[in-house]
Amino acid sequence: MNSIAFLTTVFPENEKFLKTFFNSLSTQTFKNFDLIVVNDNFTNLDYYKNIYSDLKIIDINSSGTPAKNKEAGINYCIDNKYEILIFGDSDDYFQNNRIIKSI
Numbered sequence: 001m002n003s004i005a006f007l008t009t010v011f012p013e014n015e016k017f018l019k020t021f022f023n024s025l026s027t028q029t030f031k032n033f034d035l036i037v038v039n040d041n042f043t044n045l046d047y048y049k050n051i052y053s054d055l056k057i058i059d060i061n062s063s064g065t066p067a068k069n070k071e072a073g074i075n076y077c078i079d080n081k082y083e084i085l086i087f088g089d090s091d092d093y094f095q096n097n098r099i100i101k102s103i
Contacts, residue, residue: 002056004033004103005082007073008090009066011040017091022052024093030100034082037090038062038073 006025010018025035034056039045041063049057062072077085086102088094095101 001080002032002034003083004086004099005036005077005080005084006033006086006088006099007036007038007070007077008088009038009040009062009069009073010042010045010090012042014091015042015044017093018048020093021088021090022048022055024096024098025088026052026054027096028094028099029096030103033086033099034058036060036073036076038069040064040069 008021031054036058037045038060039062045057045059049059058076060072060076062069064072074085084103086099088098
């Protein structure tokens with residue numbers, strides 16, 4: 001487990017953005033982070049986990065409001081003693097220096 005977590009939520013409606021999202025995290029210049037994915041009823045996550053096996057993806061199931069899903073992810077990060085938590089929406093993409101700039 002790394003000391004840095006990147007937290008997002010995935011749900012069925014945003015699948016059209018996920019390839020770009022995962023690509024942008026896969027090409028980060030800083031690679032030593034865990035990608036914490038709060039899964040809100042998204043059934044194809046294993047497909048993306050296989051394609052982006054270079055990412056350390058940790059899947060957390062939660063089916064609640066956006067606020068409750070984020071709370072579940074934050075609590076997971078607290079419980080697992082991550083030192084740095086970076087938030088990002090799964091319908092976005094990031095410059096390849098997003099992680100290092102956030103640190």
